[in-house]
Amino acid sequence: MTKIDEIAQGVLAGDRRKTARAITIIENKLTEAQRLIGSIFPHTGKAFIIGITGPGGSGKSTLIEKIIREYRQRGKTVGVIAVDPTSPFTGGAFLGDRIRMQDLSTDQGVFIRSMATRNYPGGIARATKDAVKILDASGKDVVIVETVGAGQSEVDIIKVAQTIVVLFAPGLGDEIQAIKAGIMEIGDIFVVNKADRENADKATMDIQAMLQLNNKEKKWKSPVLKTIALTGEGVPELIDEIEKHKFFLEKEIERKRSREKAEAELVEAIREKVASSIIVELKREGTLEEFLQKILEKKMDPDSIAEKLLHKKFGKPVQKR
Amino acid sequence: MERKGKIRVLIAKPGLDSHDRGAKIVARSLRDAGMEVIYTGLRQTPEQIAETALQEDVDVIGLSILSGAHKALFPRIMELVKKKGLTDVMVFAGGIIPKEDIPEMKKLGISQIFGPGTPTETIVRFVFDNAPERT
Structure with a gap:
């Protein structure tokens, strides 16, 4: 058995060390990565993939921690790929998303992996899509991808995730105007986080107003929810909405x-x-x-x-x- | 850098001290040297640190401690790191660790210990030279 076969088998058996190693291979070694993906591919497609995107500072990591907790309570295992930018000048990266999720690091039903973009444009890394497949094949029920702080052009998450949650925070009024051409168009669910802050209602209304046009021709009407990620308020409702969208997709596929x-x-x-x-x-x-x-x-x-x-x-x- | 992949480093703060200026400066220096640095945040248990190193598949772990609890925490961390099969990971430490404790810490498998006042270049150089090459 070659090393790649051994790692592939480990991934399929849910071995955490082998899963971690597999993601490193995906990131670093193209030819081996192809073989690895080839051998796990038949075992993918079971996980539900959620993308979380939004401007920097909107609370993505903190919200994801609460989303994981809610899914764990509902009996699901969860994998996370948290993407942070690589410095275009030094090639280095500071990966700090998991700081907010560290309390979950020892839960055997959770696997969190930080990933640097390595200067790949679009808000995720080149390896993100395949890393999701690895976590899927390792048996995770839900895989969450956190993009880099995103605005107009970081929309590659649509190639990876089935349900996309776009996160905002109050006080971004003008910025919402600025990004309406970008991530506003890819959201299945919109969330105004930090809803205990001033202007949360205004931000919600701004988004709703903008969505009215977008939603017109669409079968799925993107809802706008409010959360307070720090306390977890609104998170169960968010998961319900994600599940609704999942059901919608299944129905759509079935209909098709x-x-x-x-x-x-x-x-x-x-x-x-x-x-x-x-x-x-x-x-x-x-x-x-x-x-x-x-x-x-x-x-x-x-x-x-x-x-x-x-x-x-x-x-x-x-x-x- | 003649490596196939990036050097991935976990900077971890075990135990109950709440100052991470030093850890952050080291993290930043390593990042500026082109490495991918994962930071755990404060008040981590040995379990959390070892499990994070496993999930992130790091080449290097840097432990920062100022509380004086290194003699209690480091042996446990090293034990868990080995137990999880992370045998090729290089571990270094920094912070307030008395000179007389250093031999004991090194015996645990900690490669180097950097005290207060160490230039960041020294740490960066050490990590570059000692990070294990992955096959």
């Missing part, structure tokens, strides 16, 4: 699948009925042999015959694709 299935069935039925009705006719008229002979003698090709028969049956020429 049912539609695809219905379409496939209809196409198959038409094909069957039309083909058999033409063939029955040919047999009755005794012309089937005639056409077969023409094909064998290379006088006509099957395609042209089929088209000719179709014209005969439906009267007008069918547009050729």
Whole structure:
């Protein structure tokens, strides 16, 4: 067994050391990373992936700590990838998100990993998506990705997460205006954190006003919630809303699948009925042999015959694709 | 730097002291030297520190302690670090640790101990030179 196989097996068995090692490989070694992802990929897709984004200082890490606690109470295991920026000048990074979550570091149902962007743009790291797959394969029910402090262009989280929570704090009034083109467009759920502060209601209304336009054509109407991450107020309601969105997505997928299935069935039925009705006719008229002979003698090709028969049956020429 | 990946360092504050200026300055110096530095925050138990080192898959752990409880806390941290299989992690320490305790601390497997007044370059150099190379 190679080292990569051993690590992959460890991840699938939920081994924490191997899981941690796997993420390091994902970050550092491209060829080995591909092999690793290849071997765990069939075991992914079970976790629900939540993205938490918002401006720096809005309280993302603190809120995530409370979200983890709430999910743990509901009997779920949780993985976290917390992304912080790499300095473009020195290449170093100070990863401080987990300071707010340290009380949960010894809970065996929780796995928290800090990740530097390594100058990858978009608010997450290049390795984030695959690191999520590692935590998913290791058996976590919920995986939370915390982006760097985000504004207009840090929207790559949509490529990773199923539900995106966009966090704001009061006093960002003008900033909300500024970022309406960026993360405002990707939120499934909006949260005004630090709701005990002055202007929380105004911030909520500002967001609601802006969303009215966005929400119009959408099936999922993004709600705006209020939380106080420090005390955990509003967090159970937030989780309920996340679960609602998850249910919505499942229903959407189901609906899409049912539609695809219905379409496939209809196409198959038409094909069957039309083909058999033409063939029955040919047999009755005794012309089937005639056409077969023409094909064998290379006088006509099957395609042209089929088209000719179709014209005969439906009267007008069918547009050729 | 001729390494395949970044050096990842955990700066940890075990026990009950509440001053982390030194820890933060060391963290900052290592960051400015191009390393990825994870900081635990204050008042960490040995369990929390060892488990964080495991989850973050760090190459190096730096322990900062000013409370005088190193003789109680460091042995426990080193025991847990080994128990969790982090045998290739380099551990160094800093803070207020009396000279006469240093041999005992080194015997635990702590590579180096930096006292007050150590230039940050000395620590950065030491970490660069002693961080284990991953295979």
